[in-house]
Every structure is written in structure tokens, then in C-alpha cells.
Amino acid sequence: MRFLKQLLVFTLLSATLAAGWGVWWLNTPLTLPDATRAEAPLDVTITPGSSARAVARQLVEAGVDTPSSVLYAWFRLSGHAREIKAGAYELALGTTPRSLLDKLVRGEQALRSVVFLEGWNIREVLAALRASPDLTQDLEGLSMAQVMALVGQPGRHPEGRFYPDTYRVVKHASASSVLQLAAQTMEQRLSEAWAQRSATTPLKNPEEALILASIIEKETAQDSDRAMIGGVFSNRLRIGMRLQTDPTVIYGLGESFDGNLRRRDLERDSAYNTYIRAGLPPTPIAMPAMASLLAAVRPAETRALYFVARGDGFSQFSATLDEHNAAVRRFILRR
Template identity: 70%
Template sequence: MRLLKLLLALTILGLGAAAAAAGAWWLQRPLQMPNTVSAEAPLEVTIAPGSSARSVADTVVNAGVQGPSVLLYAWFRLSGESRQIKAGSYELAPGTTPASLLSKLVRGEQALRSLTLLEGWNIRQVLQAVRSSPDLKQDIDGLSMADLMARIGYPGRHPEGRFFPDTYRMAKNTPASAVLRQAAQAMEQQLNIAWAQRAPNSPLRSPDEALILASIIEKETGLESDRAMVGGVFSNRLRIGMRLQTDPSVIYGLGERFDGNLRRVDLQTDTPYNTYTRAGLPPTPIAIPGRNSLKAAVMPATTDAMYFVARGDGASYFSATLQEHNAAVRRYILGR
């Protein structure tokens, strides 16, 4: 009888050891996925908020992972970490094991997407990029500009120029308003940094004026080495009340009426953004400026230049007198 009990105990222990070995082997074995899944096209799995361990296992299998969900459910429960699984959108690449799957879900390593806002874009272009992104949850459709700014935490602010140009990384299905809020906060931070470093003799009276001038500088030149000089010219003009006479502001004021050809009549038609007919800065920014344009607005080059003209090679020619400027126009614009 003692021998029989001993044999039974050894059998049970042997089966337990075999089961443990099999379990350890399964945890490190890659999950079976559809043939269409690859490193470039991973399997997408979305875990809803409040999902139980069983529903998470079912979701993974329903997404395309082959095999009984009960095994995954048992693993989630036995691990002791099932309550730590985080909701979100995940990508499973070939080679994902049950162990690495749970680790990804517990750590919240969601599938990240990116959205890039470019320097010089206006608000229409910013919203077009956001609304056309297939990776964002669109929660801003139908909102007026005022309602949009209120939703992202900036009520009463004009939206133009308020979103910092950068590449933003976010989880798939992030609300569009959340990305815009992040971009607005980034611009506010960069503007505050720039304003704190402004030159003592700056003619600008507020951070908002710095943002407006920076947006004009952004549109006037794409050459980094010219930005500070352009800022210097406009600062010199603002100090003496001379009109800025900047074409990009006039073009912005024309809106969708601008057909790519700026005419003399456009320069003579008064609008709030016509810096040929009105002195001072326009009422709002005209685009989103980058960090270097913000810097050029508040820390412009020290120069006696009052004019500049495009040379045709991307750079500008700067002049201190109208006579010199007219000669530069004849040379670079009229080809005389």
C-alpha cells in the first residue's frame, strides 16, 4: 500500500512538472497569426476601457490571433497582472509570444502614430492635416473656431498662429482636440520662452505682438540666416511708425480670393491685414511660426536696414536707404 501511494504521488508530481514545462514552453512560443501579418503590417488590437481578462483574451483572438482564447485568459489570470491591462490600440508583430503580449498590455505600449504641423501653415492647413488623419478620433468636426479654442482650453483666443509646428506622437484614436491642445500648449511655452529673452529696446508690447511679428517673418523668408535681419527691418519700422509693407500679410487678408498673383489693386485695397495701407502690426498672426522666427521677432539683428528685397536665390538683399533699395529692386526684380 505504501508503494502504491508513493507511485501515485510521483505520478502526480510528474504530471505537474510536465504541465509546468509545457506552460513555460507555450508562454515563450510565438502566437499564430494570419499570413498577412508582418513587421510592416502588424495585427491591430483595440482593448476597450473596462475590459475583463476574459474579454481581452476574446478580443485578441477575434482580431486574428489563432488558438483558443481560454489559454490566454488562463495565462492572464494566473499571472496576477490581469487587472493591470490597459485599454488602448496595440500592434502585434510576428514573433509576439503570450508572455510579451501580456507585458505589452500591462505596460500600455500602444501603437503610436505621428502628425506633423509645418512652419508657415495657416489655421486652414493645420485643421486640414488634423481632420484628414486616419489615426485620430475626430471630435472637432462641426465646431466653430471659437468653440474649437474653448474645447482645447483657450477660450476667446484667435486660432491663427497658436499651434506650434512640430511632429506630435500619439496613440492611435487619440482625440483630435487633444493633439491640438498639445500643440497650443507647446506654442504658448515657446512664446513665453522667447518673450522672456526679448531685447531691451524691442518695440513689441506683448507676447501676442511677438507672435504676430514672428508669423510675418516666417512667411517672408525660408532662409534661416536672414530671419534676424528681417526681424531687424520690421523692428526698425515699428519704432518709427513706418508701415511694414509686407506682402504675406496682404495675401492673408485676401484669403481664398488670392489666386497666386498679387496685384497693385490688392496692395491699394484697405483691409485689416493690408500693411501697405495701415501702420503697425496686423490684428492676428498670419501663420504658425517656428522657434527661429520667434527668436528673430524678439531678438532681431541690430541693423540700420529699413528695406529688403528677394534676390531670387532664396536670400534677401537689405538696404538702409530708399535709393539703395530701389536700385536693388531694379537689379533683382526688374533685371535692369
């Protein structure tokens, strides 16, 4: 009888010690690789369809210095083993087993920002993707036709098809997935803008709206001028007057443009030379933001047919050639 009492006491003491150790372990920071101590988080990828046992193994293989059997036991005892979500995670110094499981169950994956700026062309977009160290580069070596097919836009010219914005994506997401998201966003924004078009717009379809919006985007950074510029170009399109806009000519010059637009450039024929050819160019020339999309489809009601940069970031608008020439003398020639 005395032996049984001693055994019971020993068992209770062992259980108490085990429980105490368990509570201590759950709230004690996990041992991570030394590189993590330099404030570089530990990357961990949990593959889709992984069991709790496989998740524990993947964590240890990534560098978590704890027996996978202990992690697995914790996942099972927590009752949340089936709720762990696949994805790319970062473990910082100080991560405990408890906070680790919370992160995995909530699916708090490591996110990164990719920024596309208004007015960028496709070369600048691709350069931004290549410059991101946190993306999986899957566009290298592909032609533009192959890139467009990969992002769900087969047969389309790439210019202007991606909406300028800041995109939050999972770390190690593919570059093509970011492009696909930006393309889908542009389709949505363009559709929203086209649904708000003026009844008197000379534009025939959303494609023409996108082209005109891209020109407006390159002509001004001032929101207050966008609708007026849209009005000038709409007036010109209605009467068959050439748009005569420098940004289309510059786009047509491509990488050969050295920052100085010369008279010979304005006289050289190309599909994008709106000084020589009437109507809109064949494709967008840049990525327009929503403000430019709306300015294209809902232009200001104005008699203006001309505008010139004032030198302060804004434009001077004129209804007649004489007024425009006077504005050129004042703001450009300083006479």
C-alpha cells in the same frame, strides 16, 4: 503501496508535461487573424479600468485565437495582472503570450506621427488632421469658434496658435487632442521667447510677438535672415512706418489668392493690408517656429528699413530708399 508509487509517478509526469506545455505555449506565436499575415498589425484596445479577465476577453474579441481563460490564467500566474495598462495596442505576427504581456505591462501603445509645418495656416493644419487615417475625427462640422473652445482656447482667433512640430500621439487619438497639444506647445514656446525679449523691442506683449513672428516666418526660410527681417520690421514699428509686407496682404485675400499678387491687391483695403494700414495686422498669419519667435523679440540691431529677395533664397537689406531701389533694380528687374 505500489499503486501509490504509480500515482505519484503519474502525477509528477503530468506536472512535468503541463509545465513543458506551458513553457512551449508562452513562447509560441499567438494565432492572429489572416489580415495580420499581410503585415497589417492587429488593433487591440484595452479600455480603462479593465480587470485581467476583461483584458483577456478583449484580446480574444479583437481576434487573438486563444481561449480567454488561458490568457487570464497566464496573466494571474505571472504576478503582473494588476500592472496591465489601458490603451491602443498593435499586435504583429509573431507575438507570443510572453511578449504580449510584456507589451501590456510596459504600456507600449501604438503611436503615430502628426506633422505641422512652419508657415502653415489653420486651413492647412486642419487638412493635415483630416488626412490622418489614424486619428479619431472629432472636429468635423464644428465652427472655428467651437474648435477653439474644444482645444481650450475659447474666443481666440485660430491662426498661429499651434506650434509647428512633429507630434507623437497614441493611435486613434482625437484630432482635437493633437490640436490641444500643439496649442499648449505654442503657449510654452511663446512664453519662453517673450522672456528673452530685447529691452528695446517695440512690441508691447506676447500677442504682438506672435503676430510679428508669423510674418517673419512667411518672409524667409533662411535662419540667417530672420533676425535681420525682425530688425527691419522693428525699426519700422518704432518710427510708425508701414510694414508693407506681401504675406499679410496674401493672407487677407484668403482662398481667393491665385498665386499672383497684383497691384490692385496692394491697393485694396483690408485689416491685413500693411501697405495701407500702419502697425501689425490684427492676428498672426501663420504658424511660426521658435527661430521666428526669437527673431521677433530679439531682432538684429540694424539701420535697415528695407529688404528684397535676391533670388537665391536670401534677402538684400538696405538702410535708405535709394539703396533699396538699387537692390530692386539689381535683383528683381535685373538691370
